[in-house]
Amino acid sequence: MTNRQNLQEDDKSKVASELNNLIQIISGTSSLIENIWEGSPGSEKYFEMLRASIERAAQVTAQLVAQAGGATGKRILPPALEKSFDEALIAGAPNECKHSILVVDDEPMALELLHSVLTDAGYEVAVAQSGFECLDLIRRDGTSYDLVLTDLSMPLMDGEETFQRLRQIAPAAKVVLMAGFVESGRLEKMMSNGLSGFVGKPFAPVEILAVVTSVLSGFDQSKADTTDIAALG
Numbered sequence: 001m002t003n004r005q006n007l008q009e010d011d012k013s014k015v016a017s018e019l020n021n022l023i024q025i026i027s028g029t030s031s032l033i034e035n036i037w038e039g040s041p042g043s044e045k046y047f048e049m050l051r052a053s054i055e056r057a058a059q060v061t062a063q064l065v066a067q068a069g070g071a072t073g074k075r076i077l078p079p080a081l082e083k084s085f086d087e088a089l090i091a092g093a094p095n096e097c098k099h100s101i102l103v104v105d106d107e108p109m110a111l112e113l114l115h116s117v118l119t120d121a122g123y124e125v126a127v128a129q130s131g132f133e134c135l136d137l138i139r140r141d142g143t144s145y146d147l148v149l150t151d152l153s154m155p156l157m158d159g160e161e162t163f164q165r166l167r168q169i170a171p172a173a174k175v176v177l178m179a180g181f182v183e184s185g186r187l188e189k190m191m192s193n194g195l196s197g198f199v200g201k202p203f204a205p206v207e208i209l210a211v212v213t214s215v216l217s218g219f220d221q222s223k224a225d226t227t228d229i230a231a232l233g
Contacts, residue, residue, distance in 0.1 A: 023058055023180075023201070023202040024110060024113075024180070024201040024202035024203065025107070025109050025110055025113065027058075027202045027204070058202055076187065076191065076197065076198040098122070098123075098124065099123055099124070099146040099147065099216050100123070100124040100125075100126065100144055100145050100146050100147075101118055101123050101124070101125050101126070101145065101146065101147045101148075101149060101212065102125075102126045102127070102128060102134060102137060102138075102145040102147070102148045102149070103115065103118070103125060103126070103127050103128070103149045103150075104127075104128045104129075104130070104131065104133075104134040104148065104149065104150040104151060104154075104159070104162065105127075105129070105150070105151040105154070105178070106129055106130060106151065106154045106155060107151070108129070110151070111127045111129065114127075114149065114208070115127055117205045117208065117209065118208075118209075118212070121209055123212070126144075126145070130154060130155075130156065130157065131150070131154060131156070131157030131158070131159070131161060131162030131165070132156070132157055134148065134150065134162055134166070135162065135165055135166065135169065138166060138169060138170055138173070139169060142169065142170040142173065145173070146174065146216060147174045147175075147176065147196075147212060147215060147216060148166065148173055148174065148175045148176070149176050149178060149208075149212070150162055150163065150175060150176075150177060150178065151177075151178050151179065152177055152178065152179035152180075152181075152182055153179065153180065153181075159177055159178075159179065160177075160186065160190060163175050163177065163190060163193075163195060164193075167193065167194060171194075174196045174215055174216075175194075175195055175196055176195075176196050176197040176198065176199065176211060176212070176215060177190065177195055177197070177198045177199075178198075178199055178200075178201060178203075178208075179198070179200060179201060180200070180201040180202075182198070182200075196215045197211055197214070197215050199211045
């Protein structure tokens with residue numbers, strides 16, 4: 001592949017990532033506004049138009065992602081968590097236990113949306129606007145967070161480097177990657193290095209809640225098994 005072709009592919013991936021981030025923000029904002037204006041006269045017609053536009057934009061972006069060689073799966077979880085994801089999705093992703101989640105994203109609006117969705121679901125949520133801030137919080141008290149949700153595309157230190165450094169200072173940390181675009185090979189490498197899951201942007205609130213529930217249910221089961229073994233000893 002020539003340098004010009006490489007630049008074209010890089011441009012495609014950047015455009016795909018940016019489009020997905022924008023669609024995620026628009027979709028999330030639309031969902032929040034619908035909850036506020038639900039039942040208002042004439043509102044449903046305009047929300048239906050907005051939902052159709054978002055869906056079409058998501059389809060076009062998905063085609064761009066495929067052309068650029070990105071991951072085609074909407075979300076990826078270890079096989080052991082696939083069943084719990086489906087169950088959580090059907091059940092509406094209930095939060096039975098109080099868990100703390102650290103959300104990392106350089107986009108303030110995306111942070112606000114995720115904070116709102118997760119807090120409404122009953123989680124304790126902290127936020128960081130960079131990989132550096134995330135690592136600082138983990139170094140201070142890594143045991144305070146049961147899960148880290150990190151965006152991939154961030155300046156200076158992206159989600160992959162943040163994940164790698166997290167593994168060094170907190171090897172047991174559960175980390176889920178969020179991205180508008182990620183190369184398939186890059187994602188596979190991160191999954192093989194211990195990434196707990198991946199969810200592609202844009203995602204519906206119920207989908208991110210289902211991914212979070214799936215990962216944390218595995219975390220709870222692991223703790224329960226450890227407790228049982230200790231009791232037997």
